[in-house]
Each structure stands twice: as structure tokens, then as C-alpha cells.
Amino acid sequence: MAVVTRFAPSPTGPLHLGHAYSAILAHDMARAAGGRFLLRIEDIDRARARPKWEEAIYDDLTWLGLAWERPVVRQSDRLDFYRDALARLWSTGLLYECTCSRRDIEEASSAPQEGAAPRFGPDGLVYPGTCRTRPRGTVLPSGALRLDMAGAVRAAVTFYEEGAGPSGEGGTISIAPTDLVESIGDVVLARRDMGTSYHLSVVVDDAAQGVTHVTRGEDLFEATAIHVLLQRLLGLPTPVYHHHRLIRDEAGKRLAKRDDARAIRTYRDEGATPADIRRMVGLI
Ligand code: GLU
Numbered sequence: 259m260a261v262v263t264r265f266a267p268s269p270t271g272p273l274h275l276g277h278a279y280s281a282i283l284a285h286d287m288a289r290a291a292g293g294r295f296l297l298r299i300e301d302i303d304r305a306r307a308r309p310k311w312e313e314a315i316y317d318d319l320t321w322l323g324l325a326w327e328r329p330v331v332r333q334s335d336r337l338d339f340y341r342d343a344l345a346r347l348w349s350t351g352l353l354y355e356c357t358c359s360r361r362d363i364e365e366a367s368s369a370p371q372e373g374a375a376p377r378f379g380p381d382g383l384v385y386p387g388t389c390r391t392r393p394r395g396t397v398l399p400s401g402a403l404r405l406d407m408a409g410a411v412r413a414a415v416t417f418y419e420e421g422a423g424p425s426g427e428g429g430t431i432s433i434a435p436t437d438l439v440e441s442i443g444d445v446v447l448a449r450r451d452m453g454t455s456y457h458l459s460v461v462v463d464d465a466a467q468g469v470t471h472v473t474r475g476e477d478l479f480e481a482t483a484i485h486v487l488l489q490r491l492l493g494l495p496t497p498v499y500h501h502h503r504l505i506r507d508e509a510g511k512r513l514a515k516r517d518d519a520r521a522i523r524t525y526r527d528e529g530a531t532p533a534d535i536r537r538m539v540g541l542i
Contacts, residue, residue: 261293269311340454384443
């Protein structure tokens with residue numbers, strides 16, 4: 259099987275050393291295996307994505323010496339595919355419409371109920387379940403949609419136990435059902451303002467592009483559990499995941515997009531070479 263890797267940045271700020279590390283790892287893995295390296299622009303957050311950052315991504319990656327296949331897939335062009343996947347999940351009864359604001363969720367989570375302290379998952383507060391009992395009609399609503407995690411885990415576990423995994427991978431990946439329900443909870447799969455979400459789009463696109471190996475930071479480890487679950491529910495293959503260490507600053511803090519001091523552009527302006535960048539992230 260040919261190795262297909264990808265780098266999937268969001269054009270919401272400058273690429274920093276952590277992105278360079280992720281991109282180089284994915285690129286070199288594909289090249290070493292004689293495989294394919296793809297670039298995908300994850301621009302579903304229209305409020306934050308900017309063409310100038312997309313241009314800067316191409317510019318920095320070219321400067322780093324990376325080459326990718328064209329045309330580049332842009333998530334904003336693929337909203338219909340995400341809608342189709344949502345419609346399939348909706349028809350299984352595993353999604354429900356959620357009208358809670360962030361404030362509603364905070365209030366419901368801090369209300370004293372059965373002595374349970376609010377929990378934080380990969381997307382923030384674990385959803386307290388307020389809208390879970392709303393009637394689920396036949397027509398896919400256009401508002402925010404959440405995954406009924408307990409129902410999804412039941413469905414996926416049954417699927418898994420029957421040994422009918424989409425690529426016969428049964429037994430290779432274990433999703434701890436209690437972790438998904440208690441520590442992650444009913445994640446949003448369609449945001450009201452986007453009609454989709456990071457989790458759903460990434461799963462649909464990795465499958466559509468035939469990605470076999472996903473290289474991403476270890477901060478996305480819990481997100482990967484959600485993605486594997488969604489692959490099971492949608493009957494999509496599960497790639498091999500490689501979670502790499504995070505590149506941190508001197509204080510041990512992980513780099514963020516707003517951290518311009520560690521932007522590739524800043525190092526370029528200071529006269530660094532691509533080899534210097536590889537050295538800085540520990541790849542030489
Ligand atoms: N757009 C995501 C990011 O920039 C992609 C990460 C991934 O799915 O591997 O963090």
C-alpha cells in the first residue's frame with residue numbers, strides 16, 4: 259500500500275516551528291517510503307481564515323524545501339461532503355441539535371448536580387447534555403449538531419465486536435468507551451456558523467484523499483480517539499497515527515499561532531536556513 263501523508267494547517271496565522279516539525283515529518287515519511295505528500299488547507303473557520311495566511315503557508319513550506327501535490331484541497335470547497343456525512347450520521351439517530359450558548363454550558367456545568375465536578379475535554383467543557391433529549395426529526399437541521407457519545411460508542415463497539423471493521427483492522431486500536439463518554443462527551447460535529455467542525459471535516463477528508471498515515475502533535479491525541487470513532491461510524495478506513503512531541507519555548511510552553519517570535523517567517527528574516535530550522539526542531 260502506497261504511503262500517503264498530509265500536512266493540514268489552518269490559515270489563521272503564521273506557521274511556527276511546531277508546524278515546520280509536523281510538516282517535515284509528514285513530508286519525509288512519504289518521501290522515504292516513495293509515497294505521496296499532500297497539503298490541505300483547513301479553512302472552515304471563515305471568521306479567522308485569511309488568504310494572506312494561506313499564501314504565507316505556501317511560501318514557508320516552499321522555502322523549507324517541501325513539495326506537495328496540486329491542486330491543494332481547501333476545506334471551504336468541500337462543505338457538501340461534510341453535509342452528506344452529517345446526514346448519514348443524522349439518519350442513524352446519533353446526532354442531536356444543540357441550541358446552548360457557551361454561557362448556557364458553563365452555567366449548566368457549574369450547577370451542583372450529583373456532586374460531579376465539571377470536566378474539560380479536548381474541545382473545552384464536557385457538554386452537560388442539556389439538549390440531548392430534544393426530539394430528533396427526520397430532516398437534518400441547519401443549526402449546531404452534537405454527537406450522542408454514549409450512543410455512538412455503543413454503536414461503534416458493536417460494530418467492532420462483530421469484527422467487520424472497514425479495513426479488517428479489528429483489535430489494532432482500542433477506544434476506551436468510558437474515556438470517550440466521560441472525558442470527551444457529546445462533541446460538536448456541526449457548528450452553527452460553519453455547518454461542520456474540525457473533527458468531522460478532517461475525518462471525511464483524510465478518507466477522501468486516501469491518507470494512510472497522519473502525523474500530528476500529541477496535543478491532538480484525544481481528538482484522534484474521536485476521529486477513529488467517527489471513522490467506525492461512517493465506515494471509513496482508519497489511518498496509522500503518529501503523535502509527535504510538541505515543540506516548546508524555553509519556558510516549556512507549547513507554541514501558539516500568535517507566538518510570532520517562533521514564526522518561520524521571523525527566522526527567515528533573521529537569516530536562518532531551512533537546515534537551521536531542521537536543527538532547531540531536532541531533526542538533524
Ligand atoms: N488544522 C489542524 C491544525 O492546524 C490539523 C491538525 C490535524 O488534524 O492533524 O492543527
